[in-house]
Amino acid sequence: MIINKLQIQLLINNQEVGTTTYTEIRDPGCLTDIVGEVAVGNALHVDQAVNSAHQAYQAWRKTDVAERSSLLLEAASILEADIDTYVHIIARESGMLPPVVRAEINSAALLIRNTVEEAQTFFEPKQVEDADSWVSLERKPIGVIVGIVPWNAPVILAMHKLAPALICGNTIVFKPSPHAPLGISMMIQAIAKLFPPGVINIVHGGSDVGSALTTHPLVRKISFTGGAIVAKSVMKDAANSLKRILFELGGNDPAIVLDDANLQDIMPKLVTDIFRRSGQFCFAVKRVYVPQNMYNTFFDLMCQAVDQFKIGYQLDERSTFGPVNNANQYTYVKELIERTKRSGAKIVELGQILEPDHWNEGYYLRPVIVRDPDPYQEIVTCEQFGPVIPLIPYRTEQEAIDMANDTEYGLGSSIWSSDFERAIRFSREIEAGMTFINQNGSSKLGAKHIPFGGVKWDRSRSIRGIL
Ligand code: NAD
Numbered sequence: 001m002i003i004n005k006l007q008i009q010l011l012i013n014n015q016e017v018g019t020t021t022y023t024e025i026r027d028p029g030c031l032t033d034i035v036g037e038v039a040v041g042n043a044l045h046v047d048q049a050v051n052s053a054h055q056a057y058q059a060w061r062k063t064d065v066a067e068r069s070s071l072l073l074e075a076a077s078i079l080e081a082d083i084d085t086y087v088h089i090i091a092r093e094s095g096m097l098p099p100v101v102r103a104e105i106n107s108a109a110l111l112i113r114n115t116v117e118e119a120q121t122f123f124e125p126k127q128v129e130d131a132d133s134w135v136s137l138e139r140k141p142i143g144v145i146v147g148i149v150p151w152n153a154p155v156i157l158a159m160h161k162l163a164p165a166l167i168c169g170n171t172i173v174f175k176p177s178p179h180a181p182l183g184i185s186m187m188i189q190a191i192a193k194l195f196p197p198g199v200i201n202i203v204h205g206g207s208d209v210g211s212a213l214t215t216h217p218l219v220r221k222i223s224f225t226g227g228a229i230v231a232k233s234v235m236k237d238a239a240n241s242l243k244r245i246l247f248e249l250g251g252n253d254p255a256i257v258l259d260d261a262n263l264q265d266i267m268p269k270l271v272t273d274i275f276r277r278s279g280q281f282c283f284a285v286k287r288v289y290v291p292q293n294m295y296n297t298f299f300d301l302m303c304q305a306v307d308q309f310k311i312g313y314q315l316d317e318r319s320t321f322g323p324v325n326n327a328n329q330y331t332y333v334k335e336l337i338e339r340t341k342r343s344g345a346k347i348v349e350l351g352q353i354l355e356p357d358h359w360n361e362g363y364y365l366r367p368v369i370v371r372d373p374d375p376y377q378e379i380v381t382c383e384q385f386g387p388v389i390p391l392i393p394y395r396t397e398q399e400a401i402d403m404a405n406d407t408e409y410g411l412g413s414s415i416w417s418s419d420f421e422r423a424i425r426f427s428r429e430i431e432a433g434m435t436f437i438n439q440n441g442s443s444k445l446g447a448k449h450i451p452f453g454g455v456k457w458d459r460s461r462s463i464r465g466i467l
Helices: 043-060 065-081 083-094 098-122 154-167 182-192 207-215 228-239 263-279 292-306 327-342 356-361 397-405 420-427 444-449
Strands: 006-008 010-012 015-017 022-027 030-039 126-129 134-137 144-148 171-175 200-202 219-225 244-248 253-257 285-291 346-349 368-371 388-394 412-416 434-437
Touching: 006 182, 010 043, 010 182, 022 083, 030 083, 030 182, 030 356, 043 144, 043 171, 043 200, 043 207, 065 083, 065 098, 065 154, 065 182, 083 098, 083 154, 083 182, 098 154, 098 444, 144 154, 144 207, 154 171, 154 182, 154 219, 171 207, 182 200, 207 219, 207 228, 219 228, 228 244, 253 263, 253 397, 263 285, 263 292, 263 388, 263 412, 285 292, 285 397, 292 368, 292 388, 327 346, 327 388, 388 397, 412 420, 420 434
Parallel strands: 006 030, 144 171, 144 219, 171 200, 219 244, 253 285, 253 412, 285 388, 368 388, 412 434
Antiparallel strands: 010 015, 010 200, 022 030, 126 134, 346 368
């Protein structure tokens, strides 16, 4: 099914609710195309949605895990059943390549099933007794959860919140990102129909709606994925009513290449892990540390690999590199590259432009490699969240470790080496929630067993953090 123009409403108590304001969602790869429009809510809608979730909670909390599990398994199947429609809409509204969206939806279905599997033992009460007393430890739901998600991976991030909240007997109110609200809302609306009214609700909007949710007195917990700046406001807003918070925030993942790495072997994977989703990924590699004596060879090889990218419209089957998602991100990354140029670091713009005549019709940026930056200049220390990567030379292992750790970010990291034992030893020196070897991303096994999250500013702990 191909849908050309969509209008997405709020979802309150399983009713679609229209509002007086609608925002057009344009295709970031072709800005003249409107993919759909979305109803924008306000504080009154937030109050209605939270109250509906609170009412629904009174009965939903008493359902048993078997019933919740079977509904969630149906939800996973719904994602897969209509996957072609979702892939098309999300690719158009987000700028992501269709295979990337498809893989994300499949991972989201897997995540739901993993959560259900984990729940089968998670809720077993533990009872202990001695001569004087008897103790029973039982896990209980906590009430209404708010899920706030960004635009760059809307499906997996929403399901990170939905599956754990519901399996525990909580109810949920979502606020999708205004930059990719259509596909994820269609999915959540389809899933919501499986559940009693009020268990799943959606209110669209920006920071005002976000703030109305995070200050609402009936909300017990906030599960927020986004950047550090917004996270600070969320923390302040949540403080008045002392809500629990789960954060999954941005990253500045270092990749450290050791001097025994086979550069030809690692380069394709490293380049993929830097530039996936045009660099707009929380645990993409965001800076690379390279031994001084390998620097020139490494730089040349990386330039060759990056130059293979075909930059173009995300639905053009020839494209391997799509546009960035929105005007803010586009301007921010462009200006960052300009400031880096002015700093004296060498900038190389690469990749093949498929349709030069259409270049200015979307948020297109070429992938950029930054040579010889100062190790502490902005392009190295910020979360660029776009297609630009700094390469920093190092002389000693300790220097590489110190530079990698000298940051407030602590989400992911990676070590690239031909010697697995050495890489493991090295990885234990890195201050990050996750350190990968010869990749910067999870396998199916990792997705099931690694508690997703980080240290320092990246405070999240678990993909199943609400459990
Ligand atoms: P953002 O922080 O600007 O926005 C995130 C969400 O918060 C959006 O839905 C936004 O509308 C909402 N929001 C804005 N102001 C709010 C407020 N005052 N109160 C409540 N909600 C508010 O992030 P973004 O630009 O959408 O996404 C990019 C960021 O997300 C990057 O930093 C990226 O690293 C991070 N991210 C982290 C993870 C992770 O799992 N660690 C995954 C993906 C993205």
